[in-house]
Amino acid sequence: MQLQLVSFVLIILHCMDYTGCQPHSSPRHRQHKQFSGVSSGCQQGGCLTCSDYNGCLSCKPRFFMHLERIGMRQIGVCMTSCPPGFYGTRTPERSTCTKCRSECDSCFNRNFCTRCRAGFYLSVGKCQQNCPEGMVPSDTQKECVPRCPADCELCANSETCTQCRPGFFQLSGRCYHICPDEYEPNDKLMECTAQVHCEVGEWSEWSPCSKLGKTCGFKRGQETRTRQVLQYPSPFGKPCPEISEIKECLVKKRKCPGGQRNPERRGKRNRNNRKDKDSQGRRRERKREKQQDRDAGEREDSDNRNKTEHRHRRGQDVSPDDSIVQ
Structure with a gap:
């Protein structure tokens, strides 16, 4: 009889830790506040088993169990992905969120950080306060970067180039092989200068x-x-x-x-007219000289013919007897 009573008490105490075991929650359970991501039952969210006091006790497949601290107790929350500062690990039994190293803001696993806390700089997955040799810290990227950018010959710091390598043009502390839009290369200055449009x-x-x-x-x-x-x-x-x-x-x-005529054209026309007149005069003179030469030739021919005819007539007038007497 005593053994049965003890067993009954243990069953009641065990059921008090889970929802749905009693038709009405105890006053102790009712005084707990609801918290983000946890429902009063297991039918909602990613919880497979849960309690009002401890939240999720186990998660559905592919969900990660994440423990949130509220006061002195931890509440289980089932999430599809772990929050910043935690990374997910999976085992055949359960999937959990594990906190990153103290210097990491976010990480892929315990040994590979993806972002560092203030005062640390990321280098090959590690968060370090001092960068390796040949590297300098970048406050904007929160990483260890090369002392000078890849295309930079001389630089003021890891982000400001003062002289580019051959074949590159400088613009606002950066080096470009092809200048951005609205800029053009200046081969003398080796800089990208603003284009000037007509x-x-x-x-x-x-x-x-x-x-x-x-x-x-x-x-x-x-x-x-x-x-x-x-x-x-x-x-x-x-x-x-x-x-x-x-x-x-x-x-x-x-x-x-008359006033609208072009004086230049009129002068040119007058000069042309004078030239034409002079040319015509010279032609007339040459024609007159040729005519005179032709007339002189004709007169000379006529005189020669007359003389020939005269001698011929004289030869006919002289008789044979006269020539003998003579």
């Missing part, structure tokens, strides 16, 4: 319709307009657009008044 002003008004410098004496002509270059481009900047335009125009043909 800038032009507004178009002028269209000029009066004209042809060969005249605004009259024609029917079809041309109008022009121009604009000025305000800023010439750098070698790689956007080139200048057209700064002049010409379009055809049509006007009512009218004769030019």
Whole structure:
């Protein structure tokens, strides 16, 4: 009888540690506050077994058991991934979250940190206060980095380059093989300098319709307009657009008044006229000389013919007897 009573008491005490064993929770259990990630039953979240007082006692498959400290006690929470500062380990029996080393803010496992706490610098998975030889600490990256960047010949620190290696161009303390957008390489300075694009002003008004410098004496002509270059481009900047335009125009043909004639063209025309007159005079003179030569030749031929005819007539007038007498 006593043995049965002791067994009954043990069963009751054991059931008090789990939910669902009693129809009503005891006042002691009701006074505990709910905490984040833990439900009052095992049907929600990743808990496989749980209690109101200790939280999750075991997790469903693929969930990690993480112990959160609340006051003097630890509460079990089942999570899909471990929080920062912890790494997950899996065994056939259970998966748990294990705290990283004290100098690590986050880690992959106990021996490989991925981020360090303040005052430590990451180098090959280790958090160190002093970087290895040839490395310097980077406060922005919280890592040990090379003393100079890879493409840097001289540097002020691990992040500021003062002279780049051959073939690289400097810009804001960094070295570039190809300058970023809106910058172009300067081979003299070995720097990336800002591109300068062409800038032009507004178009002028269209000029009066004209042809060969005249605004009259024609029917079809041309109008022009121009604009000025305000800023010439750098070698790689956007080139200048057209700064002049010409379009055809049509006007009512009218004769030019005397004052509208082009003095230059009139002078040129007068010179041409004088040249033509001189040329015509020389041609007439040569023609006259040729005519005179031709007339002289004809006169000489006529005289020769007359003399020949005269001698011939004289020869016929002389008789044979006369020639004998003589």
